[in-house]
Amino acid sequence: MRYPPLLTDLYELTMLAGYLEEGMAEKQAIFDLFFRTNPFEGGYAVFAGLEPALDYLEGLRFLPEELEYLQQLGIFKPHFIEFLREFRFRGTVTAPPEGTAVFANEPLLTVEGTLAEAQFVETALLNIINFQTLVATKAARITHAAAGAPVIEFGMRRAHGPNGALSCARAACVGGVRSTSNVQAGMIYGLPIRGTHAHSWVQAFPNELAAFMAYADAFPDSSILLVDTYDTLKSGIPHAITVAAELRERGHELHGVRLDSGDLAFLSRESRRMFDEAGFPAVKIVASNELDEFVIDSIRDEGGRVDIYGVGTKLATCSGAGALGGVYKLVAVDGQPKLKVTSDIAKATLPGKKRVMRVVGEDGGMIQDVICLEGDDEPHGGETVYDPRNPLQHTSLPQKAALHELRQVVMKHGHRTQPPEPLALMADRSERELLRLPQGCLRLINPHRYKVSISRQLNELRNGLIEKVLKGV
Amino acid sequence: MRYPPLLTDLYELTMLAGYLEEGMAEKQAIFDLFFRTNPFEGGYAVFAGLEPALDYLEGLRFLPEELEYLQQLGIFKPHFIEFLREFRFRGTVTAPPEGTAVFANEPLLTVEGTLAEAQFVETALLNIINFQTLVATKAARITHAAAGAPVIEFGMRRAHGPNGALSCARAACVGGVRSTSNVQAGMIYGLPIRGTHAHSWVQAFPNELAAFMAYADAFPDSSILLVDTYDTLKSGIPHAITVAAELRERGHELHGVRLDSGDLAFLSRESRRMFDEAGFPAVKIVASNELDEFVIDSIRDEGGRVDIYGVGTKLATCSGAGALGGVYKLVAVDGQPKLKVTSDIAKATLPGKKRVMRVVGEDGGMIQDVICLEGDDEPHGGETVYDPRNPLQHTSLPQKAALHELRQVVMKHGHRTQPPEPLALMADRSERELLRLPQGCLRLINPHRYKVSISRQLNELRNGLIEKVLKGV
Numbered sequence: 001m002r003y004p005p006l007l008t009d010l011y012e013l014t015m016l017a018g019y020l021e022e023g024m025a026e027k028q029a030i031f032d033l034f035f036r037t038n039p040f041e042g043g044y045a046v047f048a049g050l051e052p053a054l055d056y057l058e059g060l061r062f063l064p065e066e067l068e069y070l071q072q073l074g075i076f077k078p079h080f081i082e083f084l085r086e087f088r089f090r091g092t093v094t095a096p097p098e099g100t101a102v103f104a105n106e107p108l109l110t111v112e113g114t115l116a117e118a119q120f121v122e123t124a125l126l127n128i129i130n131f132q133t134l135v136a137t138k139a140a141r142i143t144h145a146a147a148g149a150p151v152i153e154f155g156m157r158r159a160h161g162p163n164g165a166l167s168c169a170r171a172a173c174v175g176g177v178r179s180t181s182n183v184q185a186g187m188i189y190g191l192p193i194r195g196t197h198a199h200s201w202v203q204a205f206p207n208e209l210a211a212f213m214a215y216a217d218a219f220p221d222s223s224i225l226l227v228d229t230y231d232t233l234k235s236g237i238p239h240a241i242t243v244a245a246e247l248r249e250r251g252h253e254l255h256g257v258r259l260d261s262g263d264l265a266f267l268s269r270e271s272r273r274m275f276d277e278a279g280f281p282a283v284k285i286v287a288s289n290e291l292d293e294f295v296i297d298s299i300r301d302e303g304g305r306v307d308i309y310g311v312g313t314k315l316a317t318c319s320g321a322g323a324l325g326g327v328y329k330l331v332a333v334d335g336q337p338k339l340k341v342t343s344d345i346a347k348a349t350l351p352g353k354k355r356v357m358r359v360v361g362e363d364g365g366m367i368q369d370v371i372c373l374e375g376d377d378e379p380h381g382g383e384t385v386y387d388p389r390n391p392l393q394h395t396s397l398p399q400k401a402a403l404h405e406l407r408q409v410v411m412k413h414g415h416r417t418q419p420p421e422p423l424a425l426m427a428d429r430s431e432r433e434l435l436r437l438p439q440g441c442l443r444l445i446n447p448h449r450y451k452v453s454i455s456r457q458l459n460e461l462r463n464g465l466i467e468k469v470l471k472g473v
Numbered sequence: 474m475r476y477p478p479l480l481t482d483l484y485e486l487t488m489l490a491g492y493l494e495e496g497m498a499e500k501q502a503i504f505d506l507f508f509r510t511n512p513f514e515g516g517y518a519v520f521a522g523l524e525p526a527l528d529y530l531e532g533l534r535f536l537p538e539e540l541e542y543l544q545q546l547g548i549f550k551p552h553f554i555e556f557l558r559e560f561r562f563r564g565t566v567t568a569p570p571e572g573t574a575v576f577a578n579e580p581l582l583t584v585e586g587t588l589a590e591a592q593f594v595e596t597a598l599l600n601i602i603n604f605q606t607l608v609a610t611k612a613a614r615i616t617h618a619a620a621g622a623p624v625i626e627f628g629m630r631r632a633h634g635p636n637g638a639l640s641c642a643r644a645a646c647v648g649g650v651r652s653t654s655n656v657q658a659g660m661i662y663g664l665p666i667r668g669t670h671a672h673s674w675v676q677a678f679p680n681e682l683a684a685f686m687a688y689a690d691a692f693p694d695s696s697i698l699l700v701d702t703y704d705t706l707k708s709g710i711p712h713a714i715t716v717a718a719e720l721r722e723r724g725h726e727l728h729g730v731r732l733d734s735g736d737l738a739f740l741s742r743e744s745r746r747m748f749d750e751a752g753f754p755a756v757k758i759v760a761s762n763e764l765d766e767f768v769i770d771s772i773r774d775e776g777g778r779v780d781i782y783g784v785g786t787k788l789a790t791c792s793g794a795g796a797l798g799g800v801y802k803l804v805a806v807d808g809q810p811k812l813k814v815t816s817d818i819a820k821a822t823l824p825g826k827k828r829v830m831r832v833v834g835e836d837g838g839m840i841q842d843v844i845c846l847e848g849d850d851e852p853h854g855g856e857t858v859y860d861p862r863n864p865l866q867h868t869s870l871p872q873k874a875a876l877h878e879l880r881q882v883v884m885k886h887g888h889r890t891q892p893p894e895p896l897a898l899m900a901d902r903s904e905r906e907l908l909r910l911p912q913g914c915l916r917l918i919n920p921h922r923y924k925v926s927i928s929r930q931l932n933e934l935r936n937g938l939i940e941k942v943l944k945g946v
């Protein structure tokens with residue numbers, strides 16, 4: 001699917017035209033994409049959206065009709081339109097693999113190239129990475145709450161438009177939600193697709209039992225019956241048991257039932273008991289209805305017997321966060337480190353080209369991250385590192401820890417350095433990553449704050465630049 | 474842009490296969506699309522998404538590769554795949570025009586056709602209408618708060634993926650936000666596009682003044698300078714005034730400045746004063762940074778002097794609502810009215826084919842809506858109508874009111890009955906509609922609840938069906 005180059009903010013084009021005018025378009029520049037606060041007031045985020053971002057960068061070119069549209073706007077000079085005709089992204093991108101646990105203030109993507117190309121791609125990269133990372137993080141929170149019970153993405157009807165639904169299914173998979181009701185996502189991303197039936201199916205028949213029988217006839221080995229059209233325990237479950245018995249006589253097994261309203265903890269316990277007593281201990285209980293990580297957590301807490309969770313609206317709309325506040329900031333031009341200060345010094349950006357090192361304990365668990373400058377000596381055990389929000393606060397890295405590079409070069413001269421990864425591999429990665437996090441980071445409320453420090457050299461560079469800026473004004 | 478038929482929940486396909494199997498696919502059915510609660514705890518919603526929905530319905534057909542994908546899933550029989558090859562939507566759709574003020578529990582779309590076609594389109598219609606109506610409503614709330622000051626949609630980078638951004642710009646326009654930073658939306662929907670520049674532009678130059686000069690050079694008649702990279706009042710505005718003076722000497726005028734951080738009410742007042750004193754009363758002050766209807770309302774309350782609001786994240790992500798809970802319910806099969814009851818009788822659906830009448834006062838103001846059955850006598854002044862949530866509660870329609878039909882047939886035999894409307898016309902409509910609402914419905918917090926009643930006949934039909942269902946179980 002082509003990501004059109006005009007799917008961007010107008011200012012990317014006006015700045016590009018401006019840089020060209022000023023003879024600055026070919027200067028070398030470095031931008032970092034990062035966010036300042038973990039989403040959902042959570043302890044981590046799951047990085048996602050890299051492959052779609054690289055697709056965009058590799059495929060970036062303007063079609064004649066797009067250039068015509070720009071021309072007739074009357075704000076761009078003809079030589080700029082000609083410049084766009086040959087415009088490509090030929091830069092370098094550094095990033096962690098999708099499914100990696102990441103934290104506030106760490107550079108996720110670093111984009112190096114000409115000021116023209118590296119600036120222009122800002123809006124598209126933010127659009128892709130912000131949403132994918134947000135959904136993947138929500139999905140990870142939900143799958144973690146489900147504690148091993150499969151989760152199905154059901155969000156299509158409440159997602160932000162057709163493509164919002166598709167992107168959502170993809171990113172949810174990166175975060176560990178490995179199946180979806182979205183058939184197109186199944187076709188495009190190879191995800192397993194799952195479904196039941198609607199209340200309207202039951203209403204279209206003379207009665208609930210007839211409706212269940214008909215559905216089971218059509219899908220004797222995969223039926224999941226929606227049991228709450230009239231009354232879950234008095235009508236739905238007894239009818240489902242009748243159907244299960246009929247199916248068994250014909251050599252099939254009812255796959256499951258879906259609870260879609262009421263007290264899901266109570267109803268799932270009762271349904272489980274009724275099926276078990278009737279001799280159907282393998283019938284799966286699927287629960288849906290405004291589920292999220294908090295509701296799932298309570299259902300489990302209250303002894304609910306849900307086998308599969310269908311999560312829709314709250315996943316597709318990332319309830320509790322709205323947006324990932326990812327930003328894209330210039331950190332170097334012409335080899336000179338740059339920084340942006342605001343009225344709040346703690347929010348000053350981290351200048352220069354950087355590496356992100358993950359400090360890992362002997363058991364493989366994550367201890368903390370350290371951001372350092374590319375040219376510096378590698379940080380080592382025992383070294384003093386600094387809190388980027390407060391230069392007075394510092395700490396020592398553990399003596400015995402190993403430091404791993406979090407990111408790698410994924411694009412060079414505008415081409416991928418390696419083939420795209422399969423989605424399932426990313427889902428495996430995010431599941432493993434969650435196990436490596438300090439336990440407290442997984443807490444849904446008031447989680448432990450994972451430490452992200454900066455190296456001494458980066459701290460000094462930054463403090464020096466802040467002073468220069470403050471004096472310069 | 475094609476909306477692929479597989480962009481749907483799997484259960485639409487399994488139910489379709491089931492209906493075919495049961496010989497029920499050709500039965501005539503009627504479905505209503507409606508929502509149960511106004512979004513944003515608000516007093517109204519603005520209907521949007523009709524044209525994209527009709528595009529979908531008109532273009533609905535399966536491509537060979539889509540059928541191949543379905544076939545290899547191994548859950549569908551070959552004759553179903555053959556059925557899908559010729560599958561089209563040939564039904565009838567009734568709806569209000571986009572930009573109409575609508576309320577909880579009113580049927581928005583009514584879809585009539587075979588059970589097969591009318592059921593199948595559920596997920597896609599919900600996906601389109603839910604999101605578009607939600608954004609249009611948010612946009613209307615925001616433009617109403619801005620009280621005549623133009624609002625620009627800036628949400629691209631935080632929208633739900635590429636298409637989420639595009640749909641957002643469209644729906645925002647229906648709700649009265651008539652320009653966008655999204656260039657693609659400009660090209661596709663003919664929307665005016667607007668923009669400024671980023672902080673990185675300022676950082677890329679040796680200093681702020683040089684950056685402003687360069688941008689004004691490139692766009693001497695349309696520059697909006699971002700003034701908060703260092704310090705808005707000490708640096709940004711004075712530099713912008715210098716640039717404005719230089720431009721004037723060369724026969725141009727600075728178009729505006731953008732404030733993107735800090736106390737926007739205070740900063741806009743001070744900026745206005747500084748520009749006025751310097752002789753530039755026409756320079757526009759644009760404000761952005763996490764704006765929504767509440768923040769805009771406070772800025773105006775505090776005497777802020779903002780001329781144009783740039784609204785991004787909170788519009789694109791519909792902050793405060795997440796999703797419109799639109800549902801799609803079967804209301805008749807084979808001419809028989811159907812209803813769905815839940816444990817909460819007040820939430821029982823409204824059975825049968827219905828009309829929505831808007832009761833309008835002599836001044837053109839909206840008084841209330843009445844839902845009646847299609848075959849019934851038209852409700853008239855003085856008639857008793859009922860609260861759908863409580864059959865004991867009833868009221869009389871005013872004697873002198875006129876009743877207008879809210880909806881019309883917009884598609885017949887699968888084809889539009891009229892050409893698509895231009896977006897600007899929808900935006901005009903929504904603005905007019907807001908003026909016709911009872912004043913209290915516009916309140917941002919705890920608004921007046923607009924009355925939506927049902928006719929006596931509909932009330933009786935519904936009560937009868939509820940009793941039948943309750944006895945039947």
